[in-house]
Amino acid sequence: MQTLSAEQRRFFEQAATTYQTDLSGDTAALAYLKTRGLSPADAATFRLGVVRRPLVGHEQYSGRLAIPYLTPSGVVNIRFRCLQPHDCKAMDCPKYLSANASETNLYNVLDLKKDSSSIVVCEGEMDTMSFSLAGIPAVGVPGIEAWQKHFARCLEDFEVVYSAGDGDKAGAKLNGLLAREVKARPLRFPLGEDGNSIYVKEGTDGLRRLLG
Numbered sequence: 001m002q003t004l005s006a007e008q009r010r011f012f013e014q015a016a017t018t019y020q021t022d023l024s025g026d027t028a029a030l031a032y033l034k035t036r037g038l039s040p041a042d043a044a045t046f047r048l049g050v051v052r053r054p055l056v057g058h059e060q061y062s063g064r065l066a067i068p069y070l071t072p073s074g075v076v077n078i079r080f081r082c083l084q085p086h087d088c089k090a091m092d093c094p095k096y097l098s099a100n101a102s103e104t105n106l107y108n109v110l111d112l113k114k115d116s117s118s119i120v121v122c123e124g125e126m127d128t129m130s131f132s133l134a135g136i137p138a139v140g141v142p143g144i145e146a147w148q149k150h151f152a153r154c155l156e157d158f159e160v161v162y163s164a165g166d167g168d169k170a171g172a173k174l175n176g177l178l179a180r181e182v183k184a185r186p187l188r189f190p191l192g193e194d195g196n197s198i199y200v201k202e203g204t205d206g207l208r209r210l211l212g
Contacts, residue, residue: 004076012068012075015058015099019049019066019078026050029065032083036126037200038133046070046108046129051080061097067125069105072113077105079125079142096142106151107140108132118160118211120195121184123174127164127195134204136211138164144174152182162187162211166194187211 004012023029023043029050033043049066051058064080078099082088088095108128111119120138122128128140139154141147155161163178165171167189178184187210189198198206 009074015055016068016075019051020047022052023050071109104146111137119158120162120164122164123166130196130199134207155182164195167191
């Protein structure tokens with residue numbers, strides 16, 4: 001597991017602050033977040049931003065949504081999501097890029113400190129935000145390839161761990177991995193659905209029903 005230098009931490013903090021400031025006046029990015037069920041206040045909770053004034057070295061992320069990875073000690077990574085209204089696969093456009101591609105982090109680790117006997121492990125940041133906003137502690141990984149063995153230690157204090165892989169083959173594989181790694185109980189999504197889509201359609205109650 002990589003340890004960031006003080007200079008790297010300062011850079012990530014500066015980037016997150018700059019991009020969060022730029023989001024407040026960006027109607028296009030705010031409109032996209034609204035389609036994902038996220039208000040400006042929700043965006044502020046997770047310090048979401050948009051890259052309109054890229055810092056040196058971030059020029060390739062221009063126009064993308066900035067998703068900081070927040071920890072008690074500060075920002076340790078930022079992932080950047082494409083906001084263009086196109087099919088990223090068809091356009092050979094990476095949907096997500098990471099500022100620190102050499103390091104994989106759990107997303108939303110601040111929820112590990114919440115007073116709860118259970119936690120949800122989600123497939124992706126948007127799903128994680130949705131569960132967390134619904135009052136259900138959640139952390140996230142970008143996909144099965146991003147899981148690291150040491151993540152299991154972060155979940156040892158919870159009586160119940162749920163896995164929230166998307167309602168597709170990739171999600172089923174993630175659920176299987178988490179069942180083996182942390183004895184996670186899978187949440188069952190309809191085909192093509194995920195935590196964020198349920199949150200958009202049904203709100204907090206929709207996510208809570210999944211937990212039984």
